[in-house]
Amino acid sequence: xxxxxxxxxxxxxxxxxxxxxxxxxxxxxxxxxxxxxxxxxxxxxxxxxxxxxxxxxxxxxxxxxxxxxxxxxxxxxxxxxxxxxxxxxxxxxxxxxxxxxxxxxxxxxxxxxxxxxxxxxxxxxxxxxxxxxxxxxxxxxxxxxxxxxxxxxxxxxxxxxxxxxxxxxxxxxxxxxxxxxxxxxxxxxxxxxxxxxxxxxxxxxxxxxxxxxxxxxxxxxxxxxxxxxxxxxxxxxxxxxxxxxxxxxxxxxxxxxxxxxxxxxxxxxxxxxxxxxxxxxxxxxxxxxxxxxxxxxx
Amino acid sequence: xxxxxxxxxxxxxxxxxxxxxxxxxxxxxxxxxxxxxxxxxxxxxxxxxxxxxxxxxxxxxxxxxxxxxxxxxxxxxxxxxxxxxxxxxxxxxxxxxxxxxxxxxxxxxxxxxxxxxxxxxxxxxxxxxxxxxxxxxxxxxxxxxxxxxxxxxxxxxxxxxxxxxxxxxxxxxxxxxxxxxxxxxxxxxxxxxxxxxxxxxxxxxxxxxxxxxxxxxxxxxxxxxxxxxxxxxxxxxxxxxxxxxxxxxxxxxxxxxxxxxxxxxxxxxxxxxxxxxxxxxxxxxxxxxxxxxxxxxxxxxxxxxxxxxxxx
Numbered sequence: 001x002x003x004x005x006x007x008x009x010x011x012x013x014x015x016x017x018x019x020x021x022x023x024x025x026x027x028x029x030x031x032x033x034x035x036x037x038x039x040x041x042x043x044x045x046x047x048x049x050x051x052x053x054x055x056x057x058x059x060x061x062x063x064x065x066x067x068x069x070x071x072x073x074x075x076x077x078x079x080x081x082x083x084x085x086x087x088x089x090x091x092x093x094x095x096x097x098x099x100x101x102x103x104x105x106x107x108x109x110x111x112x113x114x115x116x117x118x119x120x121x122x123x124x125x126x127x128x129x130x131x132x133x134x135x136x137x138x139x140x141x142x143x144x145x146x147x148x149x150x151x152x153x154x155x156x157x158x159x160x161x162x163x164x165x166x167x168x169x170x171x172x173x174x175x176x177x178x179x180x181x182x183x184x185x186x187x188x189x190x191x192x193x194x195x196x197x198x199x200x201x202x203x204x205x206x207x208x209x210x211x212x213x214x215x216x217x218x219x220x221x222x223x224x225x226x227x228x229x230x231x232x233x234x235x236x237x238x239x240x241x242x243x244x245x246x247x248x249x250x251x252x253x254x255x256x257x258x259x260x261x262x263x264x265x266x267x268x269x270x271x272x273x274x275x276x277x278x279x280x281x282x283x284x285x286x287x288x289x290x291x292x293x294x295x296x297x298x
Numbered sequence: 299x300x301x302x303x304x305x306x307x308x309x310x311x312x313x314x315x316x317x318x319x320x321x322x323x324x325x326x327x328x329x330x331x332x333x334x335x336x337x338x339x340x341x342x343x344x345x346x347x348x349x350x351x352x353x354x355x356x357x358x359x360x361x362x363x364x365x366x367x368x369x370x371x372x373x374x375x376x377x378x379x380x381x382x383x384x385x386x387x388x389x390x391x392x393x394x395x396x397x398x399x400x401x402x403x404x405x406x407x408x409x410x411x412x413x414x415x416x417x418x419x420x421x422x423x424x425x426x427x428x429x430x431x432x433x434x435x436x437x438x439x440x441x442x443x444x445x446x447x448x449x450x451x452x453x454x455x456x457x458x459x460x461x462x463x464x465x466x467x468x469x470x471x472x473x474x475x476x477x478x479x480x481x482x483x484x485x486x487x488x489x490x491x492x493x494x495x496x497x498x499x500x501x502x503x504x505x506x507x508x509x510x511x512x513x514x515x516x517x518x519x520x521x522x523x524x525x526x527x528x529x530x531x532x533x534x535x536x537x538x539x540x541x542x543x544x545x546x547x548x549x550x551x552x553x554x555x556x557x558x559x560x561x562x563x564x565x566x567x568x569x570x571x572x573x574x575x576x577x578x579x580x581x582x583x584x585x586x587x588x589x590x591x592x593x594x595x596x597x598x599x600x601x602x603x604x605x606x607x608x609x610x
Contacts, residue, residue: 033344033410034421042424043433043490044439047450052443059448066450108338113333119328127332134339135596137347138545140566141590144573144583145349146342148363172333200327229432231548232566234576247432251552262442268440273431280430281423289497 045273048266052078059262077263081254085261086241087268090249093159097245098224101166105174105223106216109166113178114204118190128179137174139232147236161237162245166230170223177222180293181215182208218286220277228276246272360577368580376572377582380562384587385568391475392564393544396482400539401532403483404490409493412498429488433443437552440481444468444553468554471561478550478562480541489542490535497531498524515589533603544596545589566590 039046050067051059074194081087086186112131116124146165147156155161185208193207194200209216234248242251250268253263301524326362376382411422428436443449444467455461485560501524523531547566550556556563556571565588573582595596 027415030410030413033406034415034418037407037410038421038424039463041484042427044436044443044484045427048439049444062447062453063442066448066453074496112335115328115331119324119331121325121328124328129601131335131339133600134343136541136593136597136600137343138541138566138589138593140545140547140569141593142343142346142350144569144579144586145346145353147574148349148353148358148579149346149561151363161355165342168339169341175335184350200324225430230436231432231434231551232570235551236570251434251438260442265438266442269435272435273427276432277423277427281419281426284422284426284492287498288492290499291493292496 048269052263052267052270054263061162077261078267080261081264081267081271085090085264086244086249086253087246088245089242090246090253091272093243093249094228094245094247097159097162097166098227100163100229101170102223104163104167105170108221109171109174109178109219110209110216111204112171113175114182114208116175117179117182118187118204118208119200128176129173134178135169135176139169139230143232143236146233147295150237152154155237157238157240157243159238159243159245162227162230162234165233165237166227169230170226173226174219176221177219177287177290178212178215180290181212181218183293184215184289185211214286215290218283218290221283222287225276225280228272328571330594340452350587353580354587356580360574360579363579371401372580372584378552381563381568382585384560385556385563385565385585388475388562389544389564391568392479392482393540396479396486396543397536397540399479399483400486400490401536403487404494404535404539405532407487407491408494408498411495425491426488428485429492433548434552435544436485437481437549440477441468441553469558471558474554474558474562478553481545481549481553485549486539486542490539493535493538494528494531497528501527518561530603530606534600537600537603541596542591543595544592 047067050069052074053073054069055071055074055076057068061070064070095166115121116128116131121127129196150156150161150165153164155164189201189207190203193203198206230249231247234245235252238244238248241249244253246268250265250272254265254268352365354372355368355370357366357372358364397424407425411418411425415421443451446464446466446469449467450465451467452461452464455465465473467477505527507517509523514522545566546566547570550562550564550567551570554562556567565585569582569586571580572585576582
């Protein structure tokens with residue numbers, strides 16, 4: 001099937017070549033559009049990158065060209081960010097909150113997704129959609145009552161409050177994605193495992209889970225990104241610097257009243273943005289299949 | 299453990315009743331596997347939601363957290379504040395404008411991203427940056443981009459001779475609003491492009507081939523095949539964009555804190571400023587509750603779009 005498609009694509013490609021000039025023009029158009037799109041999307045970050053390495057005398061002169069180095073570049077402000085601010089603490093907090101949240105998400109979400117994808121109940125389709133819709137309940141609706149709740153259980157001003165609350169955002173999306181991945185695994189796999197003497201549960205744990213591994217990795221990335229991006233809960237629950245995460249720490253601690261540590265701020269934005277986008281990009285195609293498969297009737 | 303042995307015994311029998319027992323157990327298993335997630339979500343989404351409604355009818359403050367029923371008094375206090383009406387209007391302006399732009403630009407971006415070209419990996423990486431970066435951090439990058447004195451946009455305009463002095467992007471009501479909308483659109487367009495891309499990829503290629511055979515050109519195919527077939531997906535992208543802008547306060551909070559003089563205040567940021575920073579929990583909750591009816595409408599619309607996709 002794939003080979004046929006490939007041959008078809010090659011044939012189409014050859015035909016398209018024959019159209020000659022019109023085709024070449026279209027190619028140029030595509031490249032122009034792609035470069036333009038990339039520039040608009042990444043523009044603020046490219047500019048951040050230049051800013052991060054600028055000297056103060058260079059940066060704070062409105063006559064200087066803001067896109068280039070008018071004076072020699074300096075790593076001082078980037079080093080300042082890593083050495084003399086709490087940035088490393090923020091990153092560390094984000095990492096361990098994210099790890100624990102992902103762990104909770106998988107422990108709760110994997111079984112739920114498997115049940116909804118495979119144990120055909122009359123309610124599984126509706127339940128899957130209901131769980132997904134929970135994702136659309138926004139933090140801005142719940143943060144006040146949750147902050148009262150967090151105070152009640154004694155977790156205010158502690159990163160543990162985020163570990164407790166974040167799975168409510170990650171479980172719904174993850175379950176939806178995982179349903180898609182589980183549906184893509186042939187049913188014969190479990191049937192064979194059960195013939196071999198595994199129970200239903202055993203077949204899930206020993207035969208299906210290993211096959212779903214690529215999907216699970218994608219879900220880990222997605223869930224982690226969600227927790228790293230969250231802002232409202234983190235801002236509402238936590239005020240001590242040592243407990244803040246990246247997304248609240250950078251905008252609140254590196255801006256002191258009227259004093260903006262611009263170069264360090266921009267360095268922080270880049271240092272967080274690039275790794276996340278890089279990893280996310282690796283899994284983009286898998287996210288797309290996961291999301292669309294979840295909607296397919298299994 | 300006992301279950302496993304039972305199951306094996308059943309499998310060895312291999313007869314009718316054993317198979318029915320297996321089916322029975324699937325029913326039990328399904329609930330056992332789904333229940334932990336549901337309990338978690340009910341405890342930390344449904345309960346807080348009810349609590350939020352309860353808070354809206356109370357006089358709870360951060361200083362005095364004991365619950366007293368206040369009836370509609372808190373709501374009336376919230377509605378009497380002109381800032382509330384301003385926030386409500388701003389929320390609608392932001393949502394409608396950015397949603398329209400996000401869908402149109404997302405469609406354009408999706409059409410670029412489905413084409414194969416050299417260096418696509420890099421382009422895709424750069425295009426995804428706005429969406430994958432934590433909002434608070436990209437807002438910080440924009441805060442610097444829109445700086446009142448050192449904005450490179452102003453610098454460029456000055457050097458093109460189009461501007462004298464500075465525009466003060468975040469200091470003037472209309473420009474501040476435009477800035478907030480621009481950041482929302484910039485941030486969510488990649489997401490909508492990805493959703494629409496998924497829809498484009500899902501169109502069977504033989505439909506395109508058939509249309510091409512029949513002599514339909516690029517624009518004809520786009521208008522009469524691609525767009526109608528991707529409509530449900532576009533609807534989903536639009537509603538996602540709507541919900542994410544409608545309920546977001548991060549961009550406003552980092553860029554303007556609702557200023558100048560509340561001209562960019564939205565419901566979510568107003569709820570936060572009243573409820574957390576002002577300590578008036580009850581009023582904050584009352585304001586945030588106004589987000590709910592629109593959310594509900596959006597959710598129903600998404601369900602409809604999804605159902606239409608299933609029918610197809």
